[in-house]
Amino acid sequence: MSEDAADVQRVLSGDVDAYAKLVDRYYDRCARFAIRMLGNRDDAEDALQSTFLRAYRALGRYQERDRFSAWLYRILVNQCRSIAARRSHRERVFVREEALLLNAPDKRPAWSGEDEEFVQRVLNELDPLLREAFLLKYVEELSYEEMAALTGAGVSALKMRVKRACDRLRERWERIRDD
Amino acid sequence: MMVVSSRTSRFIAYAAMLSAVALQPLALFAQDPDPLSRLDPNTRFTVEVIIDSARVAGVPTRPLTLKALEGSAKHADNRHIIAAVRSVFHAELDVRVALGSALDESEWTSAVSALQSGVPLEVLSKFRGDHAGKPLTRALVVMTDLIQRGVPMSEASSAIMQLWQRGAEDGDFYGLWKNVEQDILSGQNPGSALQQRIREYPGRLTPGNKIPPASQEPDNSSS
Amino acid sequence: MTEQDAYVAWMAREAKRPVAVDPMAVERVMARVRLEPRPRRRGAGWRWLVEPRALPLSPALGAALAAGLVGIGAFLGHMQNDRGGQNPAGRSPTVAPQPPLASHDTIIKFVLVAPHAATVSVVGDFNDWDAQATPMKRTPTGGTWSVAIPLRPGRHVYAFVVNGANGGTQWVADPTAPLAPEDGLGAPNSVVLVGGSAS
Numbered sequence: 005m006s007e008d009a010a011d012v013q014r015v016l017s018g019d020v021d022a023y024a025k026l027v028d029r030y031y032d033r034c035a036r037f038a039i040r041m042l043g044n045r046d047d048a049e050d051a052l053q054s055t056f057l058r059a060y061r062a063l064g065r066y067q068e069r070d071r072f073s074a075w076l077y078r079i080l081v082n083q084c085r086s087i088a089a090r091r092s093h094r095e096r097v098f099v100r101e102e103a104l105l106l107n108a109p110d111k112r113p114a115w116s117g118e119d120e121e122f123v124q125r126v127l128n129e130l131d132p133l134l135r136e137a138f139l140l141k142y143v144e145e146l147s148y149e150e151m152a153a154l155t156g157a158g159v160s161a162l163k164m165r166v167k168r169a170c171d172r173l174r175e176r177w178e179r180i181r182d183d
Numbered sequence: 184m185m186v187v188s189s190r191t192s193r194f195i196a197y198a199a200m201l202s203a204v205a206l207q208p209l210a211l212f213a214q215d216p217d218p219l220s221r222l223d224p225n226t227r228f229t230v231e232v233i234i235d236s237a238r239v240a241g242v243p244t245r246p247l248t249l250k251a252l253e254g255s256a257k258h259a260d261n262r263h264i265i266a267a268v269r270s271v272f273h274a275e276l277d278v279r280v281a282l283g284s285a286l287d288e289s290e291w292t293s294a295v296s297a298l299q300s301g302v303p304l305e306v307l308s309k310f311r312g313d314h315a316g317k318p319l320t321r322a323l324v325v326m327t328d329l330i331q332r333g334v335p336m337s338e339a340s341s342a343i344m345q346l347w348q349r350g351a352e353d354g355d356f357y358g359l360w361k362n363v364e365q366d367i368l369s370g371q372n373p374g375s376a377l378q379q380r381i382r383e384y385p386g387r388l389t390p391g392n393k394i395p396p397a398s399q400e401p402d403n404s405s406s
Numbered sequence: 407m408t409e410q411d412a413y414v415a416w417m418a419r420e421a422k423r424p425v426a427v428d429p430m431a432v433e434r435v436m437a438r439v440r441l442e443p444r445p446r447r448r449g450a451g452w453r454w455l456v457e458p459r460a461l462p463l464s465p466a467l468g469a470a471l472a473a474g475l476v477g478i479g480a481f482l483g484h485m486q487n488d489r490g491g492q493n494p495a496g497r498s499p500t501v502a503p504q505p506p507l508a509s510h511d512t513i514i515k516f517v518l519v520a521p522h523a524a525t526v527s528v529v530g531d532f533n534d535w536d537a538q539a540t541p542m543k544r545t546p547t548g549g550t551w552s553v554a555i556p557l558r559p560g561r562h563v564y565a566f567v568v569n570g571a572n573g574g575t576q577w578v579a580d581p582t583a584p585l586a587p588e589d590g591l592g593a594p595n596s597v598v599l600v601g602g603s604a605s
Contacts, residue, residue, distance in 0.1 A: 016447050023439055027432050036425045049431070056435045063445040123420045131239055142418035156217065160224070161231040170414050177413040218534050249531045250589075253563075256535040257577060259591045267590050289561035289599070296597075300587035320561055324597050328584035331594075360584065 008072035012063055023063075027056050030073065033144075034080050040139050041084045043128040051083045058083070077144070078154050081136065088132055126176055130169055137165035138173075218252055226251075226261040230268050241284065242275040243291050274298045281307040286319075293323035300327045306340045310347065318353040322346070325360040332364070333373035342381045355384065511556035512600050516542065516564070518578070521549040524571045530564025530595070532557055537567045559601025565593055 005013070008029070014022035034055060038048035058079050066075055127135055140151045141162075148159045155162065219227050230251045234244045250271050254264030274295040278286070281304050282294055297307055310319060322343050329339040346355060359380055366376035516528045526542045532555070533539035542551040551566075563586050566578045577593030579585060586595040 016445060018444065020440060020444070021436075024432060024436050027435050031432055031435075032424055032427055035427050035431070036422075039425050040421055049428075052431065053435060053438065057438055057442070060439050060442060061445060064447045120420070120423075123417060126417065127421065133235060133238060138418075139421065143421045158219065158224070158227050158231050160228045161235065164232070165235070173414050173417055174411075249535065249563075250591075252535040253531075253595075254591050256529060256537055257591050257593055263590050270589060287560070292563070293561055293597075296587050299589055321599060324561065324584050324599060327587055328597070331585040331587060 005068065006072070009068045012066055012072065015060075015063055023060055026072070030076055031056075033073075034076070037077075037080060037139055037144060038084055040124065040127055040143060041132075041136060042088060043124055047087050051080065051087050054087075055080045055083045074150060074154060081140075081154055084136070085132075126173065129176065130172055134165050134169035134172065137162055138169035141166045218248065221255045222251060222264070223261060226264055229265050233265075233268050233272050237272050237275065240276065242272070242279060243288065245288075246271055246275070246292055246295065270299065271295055277304055278307070280304065282311050289320040290314075290323075293320045293327070296327045297323045300330045301336050302326065302330070302340055303336075306344075309344055317347075318351075318356055321353045321356045322351075325356045328360060329363065329373070329377060332367050334363075334377050335374055338374050338377060342377055345381065346384060349384075351384070359384070510559055510601065512559070513554050514557045514598060514600060515552055515554040516566075516580070517550060517552045517582075518542065518566050518568075518580070519550050520566075520568050520578075522570060523551065523568045525569045526551040527567050528553060528555075528564055529567050530562055532562055532564070542566075557598070557600045560599070562598050562600065563595045564598065565595045 008026060011022045011026050015026075031052070034052055035048060038051045038055075039045060042048050042051060055076070059076055062079070066072065127138075130138065136155070137151070140146050140154065141148075146154070148162055151157075151162050152159050157165075219230065222230060230247070234247050237244045237247055247268050250268045251264055254267055259267070275291065277298055278291060278294040281298075282290075286294065294307060294310075298304070310322070326339050326343040329343075330336050342359075343356070346359070362380045362383075363373075363376050366380065367373050518526055520526055523544075526544075527537055528540045528542060529535055529537045540553055540555060542553040544551050564580070566580065568576045568578050570576070579594045580596035580598075583596035583598060586597050588594060
């Protein structure tokens with residue numbers, strides 16, 4: 005039994021605090037996806053809180069044979085989609101100051117603000133579906149099959165989205181270069 | 184078709200679930216996580232591209248998935264499935280032009296159906312505006328049905344619009360539809376049947392409705 | 407690798423860097439989690455209904471449960487039978503499994519008169535157009551088919567699939583319901599409005 009499955013078992017047997025181990029194990033990685041996906045910390049925190057709460061409520065449905073991370077990510081991807089759909093069209097650009105406002109812990113290597121802001125800005129320009137596909141493929145490093153299971157889209161559609169995302173990014177590079 | 188009272192119906196539902204589980208050990212709580220897998224890969228790909236476009240455009244995607252599933256269930260030709268999905272997508276874009284996006288799921292689908300039954304965009308646009316609390320879905324469903332049953336489009340839309348502008352309620356639209364349907368089934372000409380029944384309004388209304396005679400200002404509030 | 411590909415690779419590398427996370431975030435999640443009811447393993451409660459022999463039930467308890475189920479089945483059969491005909495004792499009606507009843511669902515009963523049909527099912531958006539999902543049950547007199555299922559409020563589209571004894575299949579709209587428009591998929595559909603509607 006994997007460590008995740010064992011922790012799930014403990015929670016279902018009544019040890020609520022065992023859930024903290026699961027959250028701790030996955031929070032940073034989920035936070036990275038949520039922030040890159042949504043482009044701002046408030047929405048990302050919203051998504052993360054909802055995700056882990058929903059995952060807790062749904063723990064009874066988790067099957068040992070599934071990878072916990074995949075199961076969790078399906079919830080995360082859907083939460084990010086709902087929140088993106090709910091907020092206004094004006095994208096909130098990730099601002100460098102936001103990183104400073106929060107207590108960035110020393111143990112995690114944070115970025116130099118400029119690069120991070122730039123990359124996020126470029127990501128924000130991508131259509132949400134393309135951004136999602138790009139992040140799942142190149143940041144989360146999932147296979148297309150895993151992405152298909154997560155998102156409910158077919159492998160061909162996902163490949164096309166990733167390709168389009170890369171095309172847009174390349175176009176962006178051309179524009180920067182030509183400026 | 185009948186509706187059982189909700190308290191009794193709740194019991195029936197649970198009893199049904201229990202007896203169903205006892206007889207058929209299928210996954211009660213699982214719905215197909217990948218419904219489009221029923222389609223052949225090429226069709227699926229094209230449908231997903233359309234669904235992507237809809238998502239980007241900000242119009243509902245579930246009706247598109249459902250249309251594809253419907254086509255698959257009916258063993259329709261793949262080209263027809265794709266055409267039908269595309270048709271719903273385009274209709275949704277038109278619905279947004281006509282009515283805006285502040286619609287619930289049922290209003291979306293009934294508006295799409297109205298367009299697909301031949302109601303022109305400018306007619307649909309007349310329903311725009313504050314329709315909170317008004318039976319938009321019912322009005323559109325009735326209008327669509329009457330057209331399907333042979334009432335000329337202009338007559339059907341004009342009759343429904345009359346009721347709508349006078350603040351008719353769900354029961355009024357339903358009552359009109361029920362009566363006209365019966366008349367058509369008993370052999371009356373659809374257009375005439377509608378004309379006769381619409382003349383019964385505002386005389387016969389559901390209680391509590393404050394529809395004034397046509398000569399006065401239309402009452403836009405619904406109780 | 408072209409310059410552009412190098413750019414995409416750089417973007418991916420940068421995007422992979424960890425983000426700064428509020429150290430209190432996990433504790434915030436746990437604070438909310440502790441307010442929740444304990445999650446239970448789903449399926450455990452239902453499993454005993456499906457495979458009673460697998461569980462260490464006492465024979466007496468097992469028999470009592472079985473008797474209870476039959477009782478409910480007979481009651482359901484009686485309720486569904488408008489004409490007051492008899493439901494053969496012990497024969498539980500086959501109703502398709504549906505998702506759990508949400509608090510605002512309404513039970514809708516679908517009825518079709520099809521005396522020469524071998525099987526009939528109702529198919530629509532509520533079961534993802536799965537012709538096997540919701541079989542209908544023939545009344546003892548044999549002419550009428552029906553099934554009662556919970557539906558969410560709003561507009562639903564459906565049709566009946568009628569299989570003849572000769573093996574033919576026909577899609578039939580509900581003669582008592584409003585029609586949905588033709589759209590090139592052949593068979594016409596019917597519309598039902600649930601919730602807040604007089605039907």
